[in-house]
Amino acid sequence: MMKKKKKNNADAQIKRFSIGMISPAILVLAVMTAYPLIFTLVYSFSDYNLLKAMKDGVQSIGLKNYTDLLTDSYFQQSVWNTVKFTVLTVVLEMLVGFGMALFVNTLRRGQKAMRTLLLLPYLLPTVTVAMIWRMMFSPNYGIVNQAMEALNLPVYNWFSDIHTAFGMLVLIDVWQCAPFVFLLLYAALQSVPQSQYEAARIDGAGPVKILFFVTIPNIKKSLALCALLRTIDSFRLFDKVNLLTGGGPANSTSTITQYLYNYGIQSFDFGFGSAGAIVMTVIVLILSSFYIRRAIK
Amino acid sequence: MKKKLLAVLLAGTMVCSMAACGKKSGADAGSSKEDSGETSSMSIVLRGGVYADVIKECLPAFEEEHNVTIDVQELSEDDLHTSVALNATSSEGAYDLCMVDGSWMAEFTDSGVLANLSDLGYELDDDIIEATTSICYVDDNVYLAPYYGNVTVLMLNKANVEEAGYTADTIESMDDIVDICKKAKDSGKLGFLYRGDSQNNLVVDFLPILLSYGGWVVDENNQPTVNTEEFTEAMNCYMELVGTGEAQVKDDLVASVDSGAATMGIGWPGWYTPTEDSAADYIALSGKASADSEANNANVYGIWCLGIPENSQNKELAAELLTYLMDKDVQLGTVESGGVPCRYSSLQNEEVLAKYPQYEVVCQALESGVYRPVMAEWTEFYTTLGTEMDNIINGAKTVEQGLADAQAELEEIMAQ
Numbered sequence: 001m002m003k004k005k006k007k008n009n010a011d012a013q014i015k016r017f018s019i020g021m022i023s024p025a026i027l028v029l030a031v032m033t034a035y036p037l038i039f040t041l042v043y044s045f046s047d048y049n050l051l052k053a054m055k056d057g058v059q060s061i062g063l064k065n066y067t068d069l070l071t072d073s074y075f076q077q078s079v080w081n082t083v084k085f086t087v088l089t090v091v092l093e094m095l096v097g098f099g100m101a102l103f104v105n106t107l108r109r110g111q112k113a114m115r116t117l118l119l120l121p122y123l124l125p126t127v128t129v130a131m132i133w134r135m136m137f138s139p140n141y142g143i144v145n146q147a148m149e150a151l152n153l154p155v156y157n158w159f160s161d162i163h164t165a166f167g168m169l170v171l172i173d174v175w176q177c178a179p180f181v182f183l184l185l186y187a188a189l190q191s192v193p194q195s196q197y198e199a200a201r202i203d204g205a206g207p208v209k210i211l212f213f214v215t216i217p218n219i220k221k222s223l224a225l226c227a228l229l230r231t232i233d234s235f236r237l238f239d240k241v242n243l244l245t246g247g248g249p250a251n252s253t254s255t256i257t258q259y260l261y262n263y264g265i266q267s268f269d270f271g272f273g274s275a276g277a278i279v280m281t282v283i284v285l286i287l288s289s290f291y292i293r294r295a296i297k
Numbered sequence: 298m299k300k301k302l303l304a305v306l307l308a309g310t311m312v313c314s315m316a317a318c319g320k321k322s323g324a325d326a327g328s329s330k331e332d333s334g335e336t337s338s339m340s341i342v343l344r345g346g347v348y349a350d351v352i353k354e355c356l357p358a359f360e361e362e363h364n365v366t367i368d369v370q371e372l373s374e375d376d377l378h379t380s381v382a383l384n385a386t387s388s389e390g391a392y393d394l395c396m397v398d399g400s401w402m403a404e405f406t407d408s409g410v411l412a413n414l415s416d417l418g419y420e421l422d423d424d425i426i427e428a429t430t431s432i433c434y435v436d437d438n439v440y441l442a443p444y445y446g447n448v449t450v451l452m453l454n455k456a457n458v459e460e461a462g463y464t465a466d467t468i469e470s471m472d473d474i475v476d477i478c479k480k481a482k483d484s485g486k487l488g489f490l491y492r493g494d495s496q497n498n499l500v501v502d503f504l505p506i507l508l509s510y511g512g513w514v515v516d517e518n519n520q521p522t523v524n525t526e527e528f529t530e531a532m533n534c535y536m537e538l539v540g541t542g543e544a545q546v547k548d549d550l551v552a553s554v555d556s557g558a559a560t561m562g563i564g565w566p567g568w569y570t571p572t573e574d575s576a577a578d579y580i581a582l583s584g585k586a587s588a589d590s591e592a593n594n595a596n597v598y599g600i601w602c603l604g605i606p607e608n609s610q611n612k613e614l615a616a617e618l619l620t621y622l623m624d625k626d627v628q629l630g631t632v633e634s635g636g637v638p639c640r641y642s643s644l645q646n647e648e649v650l651a652k653y654p655q656y657e658v659v660c661q662a663l664e665s666g667v668y669r670p671v672m673a674e675w676t677e678f679y680t681t682l683g684t685e686m687d688n689i690i691n692g693a694k695t696v697e698q699g700l701a702d703a704q705a706e707l708e709e710i711m712a713q
Contacts, residue, residue, distance in 0.1 A: 051407070052407075052408065054385065074684065139543070160494075162691045246494045250688045250690075251688070252691075266676050267676040268382055
């Protein structure tokens with residue numbers, strides 16, 4: 001009887017301790033994530049305009065923001081641009097980052113120096129990256145156009161030409177973010193047991209077979225995590241677009257976030273902007289659901 | 298028991314500390330400082346660049362005289378717009394003086410963002426160019442003071458223009474401008490440059506051309522008029538101009554015109570200071586579509602005004618600062634550093650004109666300038682119009698289709 005009582009006391013103590021330990025995290029999560037998310041959801045059903053609300057208050061308008069948003073051809077184009085951008089950058093970044101990781105992993109000397117050098121673009125602030133690329137591709141003093149002119153190649157107004165602007169944004173994002181993929185995959189490659197490589201080589205496997213039957217299966221969780229993180233990040237692309245193209249020319253580079261900035265934030269129409277943010281969250285959740293389901297299992 | 302006592306003691310200490318940390322209300326704090334002769338502080342928010350630089354150089358004298366330290370925040374146009382609006386939602390504002398673009402006037406006064414300057418004892422004087430004050434009043438009360446006389450001008454490369462058989466003085470109409478740009482393109486240079494990096498820039502750069510054709514974006518009732526004959530003609534002219542050049546960001550545009558890589562573009566006086574030896578110059582647009590057509594007011598204001606937020610905690614001192622900054626002698630002193638006062642005493646000053654002859658052009662442009670429409674929906678308006686213009690310029694829509702779509706969308710915005 002006494003033993004049982006002691007055990008119950010110990011269990012209750014452990015439970016209390018667990019709750020005590022977990023409660024700060026829950027509190028932070030509730031304040032920093034749940035509260036803004038719920039507020040955004042509530043605002044998305046209202047006509048909340050920052051300035052007009054000071055005079056007229058906020059009225060509920062049901063689903064109007066959502067119907068306006070989903071029937072707007074410019075929003076549809078922004079969604080399509082965002083999906084296209086996300087797919088292209090994630091695929092390219094995964095390939096380039098993986099290639100970099102494999103290359104550095106095979107180096108016998110200078111791994112640390114190479115690792116640091118390859119990481120540099122990812123360490124730069126996005127504003128700096130945007131300015132560097134704008135200067136390099138400037139139609140006036142840009143080194144790229146000057147080099148192309150010297151080689152008698154056609155020159156472009158890279159960020160204002162409807163045929164090149166989108167590609168430029170993809171290129172810059174891949175340049176900046178492939179090192180992130182490299183970093184994660186390089187760390188994963190370090191943990192692949194060398195014995196598996198040796199066994200594969202003894203069995204006569206070539207480099208391609210080793211890659212597909214030893215390396216990739218061993219780092220597939222890291223590959224999936226990388227793809228998920230890059231998908232979420234690419235989907236939220238804003239700063240590069242805003243700084244370099246503003247969504248133009250002719251909406252060819254307008255992403256969901258840029259659209260929301262132009263039509264929601266700039267005009268202080270936060271109700272409409274909130275509806276856009278909710279739609280965007282839902283799309284990201286759908287895109288990442290595959291990974292989340294696997295993670296929960 | 299001991300533990301409980303300790304817990305109560307600790308809780309009591311915490312409550313006392315929090316109470317001790319609570320600050321006095323702004324007014325009380327300010328008055329106590331004034332009473333004790335302590336240095337008080339103010340915060341002002343300005344548009345970054347030369348607009349803020351000329352104000353910053355005037356501040357030390359005011360700070361010394363009033364025993365005040367002034368914290369200056371310099372922001373980009375978009376950030377300034379957002380910051381002033383967000384600041385207005387607090388009961389106690391963080392800013393005591395703010396720079397306001399003329400096109401924000403309607404939405405700011407509609408929502409009570411700005412303080413009534415007349416109530417604070419400030420009035421605009423007769424030395425200020427009258428046309429620049431047209432948006433500063435609401436029911437005869439002053440809400441803004443026009444500080445920096447930004448007005449659109451045609452920036453041009455003198456050599457390229459001469460090569461095309463013209464001089465800055467002989468450009469009489471839009472036809473001449475198109476002719477010069479076409480000749481420049483034929484000789485392997487860029488003709489007309491425009492800023493295509495945002496809807497606002499697209500619209501603003503086009504407005505002087507629209508005005509030259511006698512068109513405008515709204516009628517007297519603020520209803521959209523973008524699908525009219527005048528607008529279509531102006532857009533067709535703009536397409537001809539755009540065909541001779543390309544879109545560039547502001548810094549590239551100035552560099553291109555200065556180097557002669559491009560021939561002309563719509564600009565602002567704050568961007569470039571021409572001298573007799575400089576390769577580039579600027580002129581006020583004549584406002585004529587062709588040599589024999591009527592001349593219209595074709596210069597669009599981008600005047601940076603000064604206002605006091607309604608929720609400022611130092612309104613009286615802010616009004617004193619505003620009066621000081623708007624003083625004719627103080628404003629004359631800013632010319633040397635690139636200031637463009639909206640004052641006759643500065644722009645027609647003989648010494649100033651001897652050194653900076655371009656101020657004559659600026660003065661003419663300011664006398665006959667036009668403000669962007671004064672309406673609370675202007676941000677949505679230019680976003681929509683700029684988007685459709687972007688589509689037209691890049692061939693995604695025809696002029697007719699783009700303007701018809703813009704008209705329909707703008708009517709919907711104005712009906713809400």
